[in-house]
Amino acid sequence: MGLMNETHDPALRSWVASAHAAGTDFPLQNLPFASFRRQGSNEAFRGGVAIGDQILDLALAARTGVFTGEAALALQAGAEERLNALMALGPKAWSALRLALSRALREGAAEQTRLADCLVPQAVAEYGVPARIGDYTDFYTSVHHATNIGRQFRPDNPLLPNYKWIPIGYHGRASSIGVSGQAFHRPRGQTLAAGATQPSLEPCQRLDIELELGIFVGTGNPLGEPVPVTEAEDHVFGLCLLNDWSARDIQAWEYQPLGPFLSKNFATTLSPWIVTLEALAPYRVPFERPADDPQPLPYLDSEANRRQGSLDIQLQVALQTPKMRDAGQAGATICRTSYRHAYWTVAQMVAHHTVNGCNLQPGDLFGSGTLSGPTLDQAGALIELTTGGKNPLSLPNGERRTWLEDGDSVVIRGWCEKAGAARIGFGECVGTVLPARS
Amino acid sequence: MGLMNETHDPALRSWVASAHAAGTDFPLQNLPFASFRRQGSNEAFRGGVAIGDQILDLALAARTGVFTGEAALALQAGAEERLNALMALGPKAWSALRLALSRALREGAAEQTRLADCLVPQAVAEYGVPARIGDYTDFYTSVHHATNIGRQFRPDNPLLPNYKWIPIGYHGRASSIGVSGQAFHRPRGQTLAAGATQPSLEPCQRLDIELELGIFVGTGNPLGEPVPVTEAEDHVFGLCLLNDWSARDIQAWEYQPLGPFLSKNFATTLSPWIVTLEALAPYRVPFERPADDPQPLPYLDSEANRRQGSLDIQLQVALQTPKMRDAGQAGATICRTSYRHAYWTVAQMVAHHTVNGCNLQPGDLFGSGTLSGPTLDQAGALIELTTGGKNPLSLPNGERRTWLEDGDSVVIRGWCEKAGAARIGFGECVGTVLPARS
Numbered sequence: 001m002g003l004m005n006e007t008h009d010p011a012l013r014s015w016v017a018s019a020h021a022a023g024t025d026f027p028l029q030n031l032p033f034a035s036f037r038r039q040g041s042n043e044a045f046r047g048g049v050a051i052g053d054q055i056l057d058l059a060l061a062a063r064t065g066v067f068t069g070e071a072a073l074a075l076q077a078g079a080e081e082r083l084n085a086l087m088a089l090g091p092k093a094w095s096a097l098r099l100a101l102s103r104a105l106r107e108g109a110a111e112q113t114r115l116a117d118c119l120v121p122q123a124v125a126e127y128g129v130p131a132r133i134g135d136y137t138d139f140y141t142s143v144h145h146a147t148n149i150g151r152q153f154r155p156d157n158p159l160l161p162n163y164k165w166i167p168i169g170y171h172g173r174a175s176s177i178g179v180s181g182q183a184f185h186r187p188r189g190q191t192l193a194a195g196a197t198q199p200s201l202e203p204c205q206r207l208d209i210e211l212e213l214g215i216f217v218g219t220g221n222p223l224g225e226p227v228p229v230t231e232a233e234d235h236v237f238g239l240c241l242l243n244d245w246s247a248r249d250i251q252a253w254e255y256q257p258l259g260p261f262l263s264k265n266f267a268t269t270l271s272p273w274i275v276t277l278e279a280l281a282p283y284r285v286p287f288e289r290p291a292d293d294p295q296p297l298p299y300l301d302s303e304a305n306r307r308q309g310s311l312d313i314q315l316q317v318a319l320q321t322p323k324m325r326d327a328g329q330a331g332a333t334i335c336r337t338s339y340r341h342a343y344w345t346v347a348q349m350v351a352h353h354t355v356n357g358c359n360l361q362p363g364d365l366f367g368s369g370t371l372s373g374p375t376l377d378q379a380g381a382l383i384e385l386t387t388g389g390k391n392p393l394s395l396p397n398g399e400r401r402t403w404l405e406d407g408d409s410v411v412i413r414g415w416c417e418k419a420g421a422a423r424i425g426f427g428e429c430v431g432t433v434l435p436a437r438s
Numbered sequence: 439m440g441l442m443n444e445t446h447d448p449a450l451r452s453w454v455a456s457a458h459a460a461g462t463d464f465p466l467q468n469l470p471f472a473s474f475r476r477q478g479s480n481e482a483f484r485g486g487v488a489i490g491d492q493i494l495d496l497a498l499a500a501r502t503g504v505f506t507g508e509a510a511l512a513l514q515a516g517a518e519e520r521l522n523a524l525m526a527l528g529p530k531a532w533s534a535l536r537l538a539l540s541r542a543l544r545e546g547a548a549e550q551t552r553l554a555d556c557l558v559p560q561a562v563a564e565y566g567v568p569a570r571i572g573d574y575t576d577f578y579t580s581v582h583h584a585t586n587i588g589r590q591f592r593p594d595n596p597l598l599p600n601y602k603w604i605p606i607g608y609h610g611r612a613s614s615i616g617v618s619g620q621a622f623h624r625p626r627g628q629t630l631a632a633g634a635t636q637p638s639l640e641p642c643q644r645l646d647i648e649l650e651l652g653i654f655v656g657t658g659n660p661l662g663e664p665v666p667v668t669e670a671e672d673h674v675f676g677l678c679l680l681n682d683w684s685a686r687d688i689q690a691w692e693y694q695p696l697g698p699f700l701s702k703n704f705a706t707t708l709s710p711w712i713v714t715l716e717a718l719a720p721y722r723v724p725f726e727r728p729a730d731d732p733q734p735l736p737y738l739d740s741e742a743n744r745r746q747g748s749l750d751i752q753l754q755v756a757l758q759t760p761k762m763r764d765a766g767q768a769g770a771t772i773c774r775t776s777y778r779h780a781y782w783t784v785a786q787m788v789a790h791h792t793v794n795g796c797n798l799q800p801g802d803l804f805g806s807g808t809l810s811g812p813t814l815d816q817a818g819a820l821i822e823l824t825t826g827g828k829n830p831l832s833l834p835n836g837e838r839r840t841w842l843e844d845g846d847s848v849v850i851r852g853w854c855e856k857a858g859a860a861r862i863g864f865g866e867c868v869g870t871v872l873p874a875r876s
Binding site: 189200 | 572573575576578588598600603604606607608609610611612613614616622623625626627628630636637638639661662663664685688691692693694695696697698699700703704705732735736737790791793794795796797798799802875
């Protein structure tokens with residue numbers, strides 16, 4: 001998996017003209033998957049593939065009988081309401097479908113006549129969570145985030161002894177995961193105010209974001225059978241953007257000794273589009289670790305992981321306040337970083353998660369953990385950007401923000417670009433804070 | 439919910455004779471639910487209700503048209519492969535089905551002719567996990583367990599400051615939950631040996647049990663809408679036995695700062711039968727808390743919770759070693775306690791879990807946390823019973839155990855009994871440790 005092939009050729013052109021628009025996230029070299037239907041309709045959700053500003057409706061396409069063999073089987077699986085069946089088919093099937101789609105959407109393809117009737121404009125679509133997520137695991141793979149957070153609690157010893165040995169992760173809540181556009185009420189919870197001797201139930205006063213990537217499991221593994229690191233990526237369908245909304249005051253009071261719970265499980269927002277590992281192949285980079293850091297234990301180490309285990313995905317967080325929205329202004333960028341800075345790779349997450357025999361299932365989701373980069377302007381959470389709330393952010397319109405306020409929207413974007421390869425993007429992951437319920 | 443009615447009358451007799459056998463867990467006053475099929479068959483799993491040593495097959499019963507109205511709708515829902523649809527119907531439907539089943543299974547019932555053909559002996563049944571579990575949350579509701587564990591790490595200050603204010607919980611893994619009879623390989627994982635400076639990947643050397651109850655959510659709540667404590671029990675379908683197998687050496691190295699992960703998610707075993715809250719009504723007892731302890735915040739407090747929020751469920755753990763099995767000996771009892779000692783009630787768990795707006799869904803599972811009682815022989819985990827591995831247990835056949843060894847089986851049993859009420863039981867929750875895979 002992950003090898004370059006004809007689908008990555010930057011010279012490829014599609015008969016869908018918008019696939020060549022400047023700055024599009026969805027050229028012919030991307031072909032990400034979502035679950036969608038027309039806005040406000042009672043249509044069933046079904047799988048779709050983004051091309052330019054259109055969606056190729058996989059349910060309609062499957063009915064045309066456009067493909068044969070393995071690609072046809074994968075297309076049929078992708079036509080279902082959620083992508084679990086396609087995810088379960090495995091990398092050979094995903095690759096066959098990608099190649100067939102790439103060829104059929106190219107300029108001059110014989111399939112154009114049939115597939116032109118299977119396009120739905122993204123402008124009229126609404127999206128669902130792309131898979132039935134059986135289990136959601138949130139990791140903690142940025143050493144910069146772990147250090148920034150640890151420094152606030154333990155200035156002399158910010159990083160715990162296990163961090164450089166274990167891809168730390170914990171179980172999250174699947175039921176409250178939503179898709180871009182999610183609006184949620186500010187959570188209430190128990191907090192212990194500074195100086196108070198007793199907690200009280202209050203609306204969260206320290207509402208935060210966490211810039212993450214989501215990683216969808218494709219094929220699973222049977223209970224009791226670990227996935228070797230050398231095979232780990234065969235179990236990964238693709239990546240999306242993820243915002244792990246966090247209530248820091250609730251978290252501080254509740255998290256000892258068993259970890260975050262109500263501070264995280266009120267909402268988690270995903271981008272609708274899943275970009276496959278194969279589409280990301282041109283943006284692989286070496287997994288680098290400082291030479292005086294511990295090197296991974298054998299079950300977390302492989303030649304392929306060292307050579308190309310990391311992904312150079314550009315990430316950006318923008319904050320749009322109600323005042324900006326009223327003035328017709330886009331959000332202000334508050335963070336820009338890359339996934340390449342992560343301390344642990346996707347393959348290492350899979351290998352670690354299963355080393356005890358834990359079974360993964362198609363559609364399971366991992367969060368990468370907050371993807372803070374090496375400098376403070378690359379931090380992916382307000383708790384870092386404001387140094388624990390001590391240094392409010394100054395926004396370009398003169399407003400200030402320490403934590404999220406009611407009406408604030410947060411927009412995460414992600415993309416890959418470099419010379420000699422087609423730019424591909426993830427679209428947007430947008431979420432909005434509503435006032436606490438009375 | 440939870441009021442006594444005619445279904446609890448201890449004088450009721452069933453036309454299924456084994457419902458009156460001495461010591462049966464399943465008299466007419468119990469009527470717990472499971473998902474089952476005949477052993478070794480290719481039959482679909484479907485809902486069943488235990489009566490004596492038989493199972494009333496709800497799929498067969500539904501086809502006879504034996505009930506009308508709400509009970510018939512509930513029976514039809516219970517006929518599905520898993521119990522989620524029945525769970526979603528809510529307490530009025532559960533109660534209607536229970537009353538109809540109670541009447542139809544009584545001596546002299548007109549329904550006997552039709553239902554006699556719908557019985558399957560428990561001796562030929564195999565069970566499935568009774569619901570599709572969307573999310574699994576494990577709580578920590580025994581103050582005695584929290585204190586015993588805390589004392590091993592912090593002798594002077596065993597209980598963390600949040601414990602008496604928050605029903606502490608964290609998210610667990612749903613995919614590796616199995617049903618009684620589950621056998622699992624001893625997990626491997628990273629551990630830091632005493633005195634070592636670097637961790638290594640080893641088979642777990644400190645494999646433990648946790649005696650818990652499982653609590654199945656019935657009706658859910660929409661995202662953003664908390665369930666008030668006064669309505670919390672309307673969202674609870676029933677309880678089962680649960681063994682939260684735990685790898686203590688893996689846990690000690692991995693759990694900071696985000697909580698237990700691979701130390702818990704390799705296997706969790708449930709008893710097949712879910713005893714409804716209504717069946718448990720005769721065994722409600724007051725929720726008692728020492729007067730000098732903090733009293734619950736208003737969102738965790740109600741008159742009904744104080745008056746009858748706790749449940750007096752007797753619990754027992756037996757350990758059967760391979761030597762005992764070879765000698766035809768039953769397991770040795772290593773713990774006996776009651777659920778009444780829990781510091782937080784079922785209603786408080788539901789109210790706390792949703793106070794931030796987190797949505798519960800039908801079939802979600804809570805674990806109670808290890809249900810250790812006030813004295814050490816009532817402790818529900820080996821880490822407590824052996825004081826952290828320092829004092830091995832002496833078993834009646836002369837063997838000793840500090841932690842679980844390969845081939846050991848653990849049997850949890852639960853039941854309720856008192857004068858003036860019918861004894862009801864949970865059946866068994868059995869699990870067996872297989873050697874680590876090489």
